Amino acid sequence: MPRSERSPLLLAGLLATVGAAHFATPRQFDAIVPRALPGSARKWTYASGAAELALAAGLALPRTRRTAALATAAFFVGVFPANVKMAVDWRHRPAPQKAAALGRLPLQVPLVLWARGVARGAETRS
Template sequence: MARSKRSPLLLAGVLATAGVAHFVAPRQFDAIVPRVVPGSPRAWTYASGAVELALAAGLALPRTRRATARAATAFFVGVFPANVQMAVDWRHRPAPLRNAAYARLPLQVPLVLWARSVARDGRSGTSGS
C-alpha cells in the first residue's frame, strides 16, 4: 500500500523536475522539437514544461490523480516524436552522445506504463480524502 501511494508522488517528482528543466535550460529542449511542428521551438519548450508542471501538481493530489495520470500517459506518448528527432539529429555524433539519444527511445515505454499504472491505481489514492 505504501508503494502505491509513493509511486504517484515519485512520478510527480520526475515530471516536476523535467518541467523546471524546460525553463532553466530551454535550449536543449528547443533543439529536439520536431521541425514539422509549427511555431517557435521555444514556445513548445515552455508549453511542454508548463504541462509537465501541471501534471506533477495533478498527480500530487489524490482527488485529481487518476485523470491526471491518464493525461500523463497521453503526454508521454505525445512527446515521443521529440525523442525520435533527437535520435535522428544525433546519429552522427560521438558514440556516447548517439547512444544516449538512442537510449531515450525505449525509456519512454516505462514512463507510459508507469502513468497507466497510476491511473489504474488512482482510486486507492483517493480513500480518506
C-alpha cells in the first residue's frame, strides 16, 4: 500500500483510538472540557469521542474521505481550547506532566496540516 494510501488510515486509527478512550476513560477528558461550555463535561467528553469515531469512519472510506478530512481539520482546531485549558491547569504539576500538556499545544498544527493533506490527496484521486 503506497504511503499516500496509509496516511488517511493512520489518521483514522489515531482518531478511533482517542475516540474510544473518551468512552473507556472519560474522567481524564472531562477534566479538560472548558468550563465555558454549557452542560456537563461528560456530555462534551462523549460528544467529542463520538465525533472522533465518526471522523475515523469517514476517513477510512475513500468515498467520504475528503469531507471527513476537512471536518477533521476543523475538529482539531475546535478542540484546541481544551488543550489550552489542560496546559493552564497543569502549570503547577511536575515537569514531565507540564511538558506533556504544553507539548499538546503545538501538536495541533501538524494534526491540522495532516488532515488537510489527506483532503488534498482525496481530491486528486476523485
